[in-house]
Amino acid sequence: MRNARSRRPGRPPQVEIDEPTAEKILRAAAECFMDQGFAAVSMDDVAERADVTKAVVYYYYGSKTELFQRAMMAVMRASRERTQAILREHGPLRERLQKLTRTRLAIPATLDMNHILRGSQRALRQDQLDEMHRAEEQLVEVIAQALHAEMAEGRLRPVDAVFVARSYLALLGMGQAELRRRGGGQAAIDEIAADIVDLLWRGIEPR
Amino acid sequence: MRNARSRRPGRPPQVEIDEPTAEKILRAAAECFMDQGFAAVSMDDVAERADVTKAVVYYYYGSKTELFQRAMMAVMRASRERTQAILREHGPLRERLQKLTRTRLAIPATLDMNHILRGSQRALRQDQLDEMHRAEEQLVEVIAQALHAEMAEGRLRPVDAVFVARSYLALLGMGQAELRRRGGGQAAIDEIAADIVDLLWRGIEPR
């Protein structure tokens, strides 16, 4: 048997880098809630997914509604920033949209607030609902701004940019459902993204 | 005090025609489930909305899942028939689509199965899920057929009709959300319907 002292000094390397518990829970909660919705997810479900006990979840987040809101706000914030980053790149808008669509299809995160808030209205306080709706409007605004800038240059016909932005998000949601049906890999993602952007683009390009 | 015999003979007219209890419950259930989703609705909620007690609900429907499925299947069936009726009318497809959109926006019934089934997967049996997915495919097929017929005549560019049908349903869902935001009446309905069909039509009309 090896002597214990033969171990190398210093802290042993960890197999995985430990995510701080609070973040681990938040991520698990986001996955659960986006998959099943507020009402269908129990705190035990979240705890199990985060590999902690329910009491630990309550140590970091005081209630289910608080956890729900924090998790969803984090998702919306990250989504908005990624979206903004892609839309602010250089190149034709159509190609930026295509890249955005491919990126969004590759991750299962839904951006549709009406989808997310389903079945949670009775549980959430009004100010929580308001905050989440504001988060959605900010995301819509990011997309609408990109469209508006393009219109100002005359490369798009003048339409209601907010309406088009919401249409895009709706089509994106359909694309995610389509992807789940096909269970496809990158090829399916590329194809669906191309179809979505093609349909949308024909709807807004000038003649 | 009037003599009881002064009452007119025969059955007194009812203020409202009584809907049979089973149908009344089914309708209440459909409203609840479409509004809140499966998990967020309790049998007491349905009973209250149908103005009966919970025990009566269980007298007609053996379980929550059974009630859910029957209610949603009834909605999908009615929606498919109404959709088919409108799309089979005469006149340009674009106008039929516009009428369909206005009609669908006027009623709050969601047709998006992915929306409806959210948070119910763990509760439903696989054969129930399959049946509901089939119901959605049938609705998609009705719309896709109308598109296909138009393509065969060369009045639409050749696209994946099923994909376009799903896109239309996604835009319709967005329109319903938009309508809830504006809280609008017929004017808002007409405007949103026009915008949706315009966007979609530009995407599929030949050049």
Next chain:
DNA sequence: GTCTATACGCCGATAGAC
């Protein structure tokens, strides 16, 4: 910080009176 144990209410479902 994380655990076990538990209080307590709500919900699905049933029994039995009327």
Next chain:
DNA sequence: GTCTATCGGCGTATAGAC
């Protein structure tokens, strides 16, 4: 057919040991 009453389980939330 419809009611009241109730059972058992799950789910949120908390107390208190470690």
